[in-house]
């Protein structure tokens with residue numbers, strides 16, 4: 001098992017294109033006022049599809065220490 | 069390395085966010101190129117990124133390597149100069165369909181013909197994005213642009229066939245949707261000692277999408293998924309390939325490289341003048 005990860009967003013860079021929302025296989029993401037929002041983080045399978053396809057480097061998986 | 073670390077390592081963070089429109093495919097392609105560089109563990113000091121003019125060509129301004137943002141269509145000519153002057157540099161050209169196949173079409177065929185060790189990544193969005201949506205040599209026949217208000221009557225260039233016919237020794241195509249495959253093609257292209265041409269199919273929702281009723285950024289991204297099929301799958305299952313565009317590695321045939329040939333002449337003449 002690798003280090004646990006969580007999906008994080010850089011709202012300053014998000015342009016609200018909706019690509020991550022459309023291609024997330026678990027319907028985790030939503031656009032709220034044209035900015036991405038992690039609406040159902042508990043459903044996230046950390047597949048990295050959002051990170052791969054965001055044209056603006058605004059969403060990615062971040063490693064989180066286990067005890068947090 | 070995740071995106072955040074990649075940005076810190078290889079981008080000019082103070083220049084971000086980039087100016088590309090929401091959902092423009094160019095950002096995904098630039099990301100894929102940098103991932104390829106990171107995967108190969110290349111020394112950033114030994115990389116030179118050269119671009120022309122266009123939305124795509126702005127990529128060089130965001131990337132933290134030796135960079136050269138040149139004039140429209142001439143990226144390959146400048147890159148040839150860089151590589152001839154310093155063959156130890158890994159030279160990458162980031163260009164657009166207009167930049168490399170319209171105004172710069174001649175440079176493309178002759179750079180390919182020489183098989184000089186340059187890796188070209190052509191961001192092909194089938195339009196001149198930067199100047200407002202004029203048709204380009206890769207705009208499909210019948211499609212619309214500001215300069216083709218009744219539909220484009222030109223035939224379309226297949227950039228990969230063009231590069232291969234002209235002498236490129238590594239040729240492949242992928243799309244912004246298939247970003248992982250695109251990364252692999254760029255890695256292979258960089259590793260080929262010779263002229264490599266990677267067509268990275270992009271999307272311009274702002275002009276091409278709107279003019280041609282191709283939908284928004286998401287719809288265009290779906291087309292970059294559904295309209296393409298890998299050549300290996302297509303060979304096995306021609307039934308699946310009907311009305312799809314081929315992608316993948318098309319050509320990989322290393323040949324003698326230009327700066328090495330040139331070096332041989334230098335070495336020969338040095339020897340001759342020594343004996344004279």
Ligand SMILES: Cc1ncc(C[n+]2csc(CCOP(=O)(O)OP(=O)(O)O)c2C)c(N)n1
Nearest residue numbers: 122123124140164165166167195196197198
């Ligand atoms: C010599 C010259 N001619 C024309 C232009 C205007 N011009 C700037 S970018 C461009 C086309 C860009 O298209 P492409 O290379 O496909 O890039 P994109 O914007 O689509 O990414 C043109 C015609 C110019 N800057 N210089």
Ligand code: SF4
Nearest residue numbers: 024044045047048050
């Ligand atoms: S990592 Fe995968 S599941 Fe999680 S938000 Fe991104 S695309 Fe959705």
Ligand code: SF4
Nearest residue numbers: 014015017018020054
């Ligand atoms: S893909 Fe990127 S820019 Fe587009 S909505 Fe998602 S986070 Fe924002």
Ligand code: SF4
Nearest residue numbers: 088089092123197272
């Ligand atoms: S005009 Fe088109 S190519 Fe240029 S940034 Fe906007 S979407 Fe991208």
Ligand SMILES: [Mg+2]
Nearest residue numbers: 164165193195
């Ligand atoms: Mg273009």
